[in-house]
Amino acid sequence: MKNIYILCLFLLPWKLSAQEIPLNKHGLPVVNSLQLYKELVKQHKDLRLVKIDDIAQDVRYATANNFTKVQLYPYPVVWLRLPAYQALQALQMVLEPMGVGLKIFDGYRPYRVTEKMWEVMPDDRYAADPKKGSGHNRGIAVDLTLIYLKTGKEFPMGTDYDDLSEKAHHAYAKITDEEKENRVFLRTMMEAHGFVALETEWWHYYLKDAEKYPLMDIWFDELK
Numbered sequence: 001m002k003n004i005y006i007l008c009l010f011l012l013p014w015k016l017s018a019q020e021i022p023l024n025k026h027g028l029p030v031v032n033s034l035q036l037y038k039e040l041v042k043q044h045k046d047l048r049l050v051k052i053d054d055i056a057q058d059v060r061y062a063t064a065n066n067f068t069k070v071q072l073y074p075y076p077v078v079w080l081r082l083p084a085y086q087a088l089q090a091l092q093m094v095l096e097p098m099g100v101g102l103k104i105f106d107g108y109r110p111y112r113v114t115e116k117m118w119e120v121m122p123d124d125r126y127a128a129d130p131k132k133g134s135g136h137n138r139g140i141a142v143d144l145t146l147i148y149l150k151t152g153k154e155f156p157m158g159t160d161y162d163d164l165s166e167k168a169h170h171a172y173a174k175i176t177d178e179e180k181e182n183r184v185f186l187r188t189m190m191e192a193h194g195f196v197a198l199e200t201e202w203w204h205y206y207l208k209d210a211e212k213y214p215l216m217d218i219w220f221d222e223l224k
């Protein structure tokens with residue numbers, strides 16, 4: 001029982017019955033089996049991860065073209081918890097009449113991938129510390145940008161995705177007015193739909209109340 005964490009009603013805002021989530025080596029509760037994930041989903045439907053196929057995607061972690069220089073995912077796929085997906089759907093509806101769409105770079109990220117990222121980028125401005133876990137591991141963080149629906153071209157944002165430097169900070173001033181406006185537009189839209197911005201990465205947003213959603217380390221093949 002030493003390495004078992006009891007999710008009690010005091011800690012969870014939702015009425016989950018006492019549910020056991022194993023602790024990892026950092027003492028963090030991480031859902032690491034499909035059976036446990038399914039039990040949790042039975043108790044609260046908002047914990048369901050949804051595979052997204054109606055929003056444009058460019059999942060670079062399924063290629064070696066990412067900051068780690070190695071392929072991290074077996075294939076390109078984006079999963080998000082139901083409320084995060086519904087919020088993005090609602091946002092798409094608002095953007096569509098303007099000829100604007102969303103393009104997702106990453107959604108749910110198994111905890112083991114966060115561990116690998118930390119080995120390459122041990123700086124919590126740009127990659128989550130495995131001692132805390134990432135909103136991506138909770139399925140409620142999303143890396144994304146805006147595109148023109150006509151051409152599929154990305155809005156200029158001042159840096160490429162995953163430019164893990166000061167240039168990606170919201171407060172970084174040495175970008176063009178258009179790039180600043182685009183960042184502000186994305187942020188305003190995301191915040192209006194329940195997301196919170198990360199000050200050090202213009203593309204990273206997470207849903208409020210992140211702690212409601214347990215960290216997960218379930219591989220993509222198992223989720224399908």
Ligand SMILES: C[C@@H](N)C(=O)N[C@H](C)C(=O)O
Pocket residue numbers: 114117124125126127128134135136141143162201204
């Ligand atoms: C690595 C980058 N795309 C990212 O998602 N960073 C945040 C901080 C995270 O790892 O949660």
Ligand SMILES: [Zn+2]
Pocket residue numbers: 106136141142143203204205
């Ligand atoms: Zn992110």
